[in-house]
Amino acid sequence: MEFAKRTKMREHFLMHEEKFTCEVCNEVQYSAYRYSLHLSEHSGDGKYTCPICRYVTMRKHSIAKHINTIHLRKYLYYCKHCGKGFHDVVTYTEHEKLHVGTNSVTCVVCQKQFSYTRNLTLHQTRYHRVTTIDVKLENQCHICKKSYSKSSTLKNHMRSHEVNTSKARPHLCEWCGKHFNDKGTLNHHNRIHTGYKPYKCSYCEKAFSRKGYLVLHERTHSGEKPYCCDHCGKRFNQPTSLRVHVRSHTGERPYSCHLCNHGFTSKSTLKNHVISCSG
Numbered sequence: 001m002e003f004a005k006r007t008k009m010r011e012h013f014l015m016h017e018e019k020f021t022c023e024v025c026n027e028v029q030y031s032a033y034r035y036s037l038h039l040s041e042h043s044g045d046g047k048y049t050c051p052i053c054r055y056v057t058m059r060k061h062s063i064a065k066h067i068n069t070i071h072l073r074k075y076l077y078y079c080k081h082c083g084k085g086f087h088d089v090v091t092y093t094e095h096e097k098l099h100v101g102t103n104s105v106t107c108v109v110c111q112k113q114f115s116y117t118r119n120l121t122l123h124q125t126r127y128h129r130v131t132t133i134d135v136k137l138e139n140q141c142h143i144c145k146k147s148y149s150k151s152s153t154l155k156n157h158m159r160s161h162e163v164n165t166s167k168a169r170p171h172l173c174e175w176c177g178k179h180f181n182d183k184g185t186l187n188h189h190n191r192i193h194t195g196y197k198p199y200k201c202s203y204c205e206k207a208f209s210r211k212g213y214l215v216l217h218e219r220t221h222s223g224e225k226p227y228c229c230d231h232c233g234k235r236f237n238q239p240t241s242l243r244v245h246v247r248s249h250t251g252e253r254p255y256s257c258h259l260c261n262h263g264f265t266s267k268s269t270l271k272n273h274v275i276s277c278s279g
Helices: 002-015 032-043 060-071 089-100 117-128 151-161 183-194 211-222 239-250 267-276
Strands: none
Touching: 032 060, 089 117, 089 183
16 A cells, blocks of 8 residues: 555655645645655655655655655756766766766875766775865864864864754755755755856856856956065965965965875875875
8 A cells, every 4th residue: 555655655756846735734845855744744754755655764865865866866967978967067977988988086195096076085985084275174064074174174064064054044945955054055056056157257258156156266366466475575365375375474385285284385285295205
C-alpha cells in the first residue's frame, strides 16, 4: 500500500510539482522542497525526508539538491558534448574543458592533478590538511567545513549555527537551499548558479557579477590608486594590496607554511613557497 502511494506521489511530482496538501494540517505547499520542509516541522526530529523516495538528511540544502537533481532533473547548464547537467557555471565550465583536454588543477603539496577543484579541495583537506588557499585547518568549523586563520574568528562564526537559520535568514535559494538575510544578497548569490554578469567593463570585454568587482577591475585600466600607505605614502588600487604592503612595515606574517613554519605576508607568496618547500 505504501509503495503504491509513493509511486503515485513520484509520478505527480515528476509530472507537475504544482501544489501539495499536508495530510496532517491540510496546509498547501507549492514545491516538493517546501513540502519536505513543512513535513519536518511536524516530525520535530530535525530531519528532512524526500516525499518521493526514502532519502533522509539533516541539511536543508541537501534535500533541495536531492529533489532538484534526482527527481525533477533540473539543471541550469548542459554539456554540449555529452549532455550532462550542472547547477553552477564553475563546475559546468570545468567539465566542458575535460572534453577538449585543457582542464587540470594541481595539489600545492604533492603536485597530484585533478579535473575538478572540488576534488582537489577534498584531497588537500583529507591528506594534507591544507585548503586550496593553503591555510592549515587548525580553525575549521566542524559543521560547514569553513576554515579561519584565527580561533576568535571561528568562535564568532560558530554562533551562526546556534540560531534557527531559516528564521534568521528568511530568503531562500531554491537551487542549493542556502538562506540569506535579505533579497539583495540572495539575488547576488543566484548569479553563482546562473553565471549572470550584468556589470560590463568600460575598457575591455570582461563582465562581473558584482559592481564592486567591476570598480576594482576598471582601476587596472584607469590607473586610479585611492588607497595610500601611512608609512611610506605608496598608493594602491585595491585595499587588499595595501594591507599586504603594510605588513612589510609592521613585520606581520599571518600566513605560515605547514611544512617549515616560515611566515609570509600574503596567501599568494605562501602558495609559491609551498610548491618548492621541502620542510
